[in-house]
Amino acid sequence: MSGEGALGHRPLVYAPLEFRLRSGGGQAKGKAFITCPKCDAPMFIRRSERQTETVKHIDAHCTNTGCTMTGMFELVFVHFFNPGLLDRADLKLKACPRDQIPHVLPPPREEADDGQISMFDPS
Template identity: 35%
Template sequence: MARVSCPNCEAKAIVTSREKQTNGVSHLYCSCTNSKECGATFRVTQSFDHYLNPPVRDTQDLAASLLKSLSKEQQLELIGIS
């Protein structure tokens, strides 16, 4: 889980609610935990950028699709049975 910091005092902040805008973009409503000296409430926009590693299921589907495009002989050769 990502940590949210207050933009004013840089103390830890708590996410109080989340409002989904689109797939991959949300507004996070936050409260600063430094209530004695700051106490700010603010909104952060969170967005998905890209995968560093694709989900396992996507990788499996891609591999299966590539295997299906090969002839039976090529498939057997690939797994070492020829």
């Protein structure tokens, strides 16, 4: 028997590094809360600290093992779309300009399926 052992040069275990940051096991590449400014990979949030009611500091590190950048990010409240139900006279929050309020629209209608019965069709 040679000095290589029974397995030769193969590793005992092959386990590629994989980061699953989204529920359901999918990767959060484009939908990560924080994206690395250097390599665009998702970043893990290690710690966060609230500075004021509208500012939070976040310590995060890159999941890309070739990058591994770490840094502090600042999460800042910009404006509200809906003021909510609670009133706080001591907190002056800026409202979103009316022309910038996002609207949730229904999905576009697809071509009618002739075999599908419509509950709204009067015929």
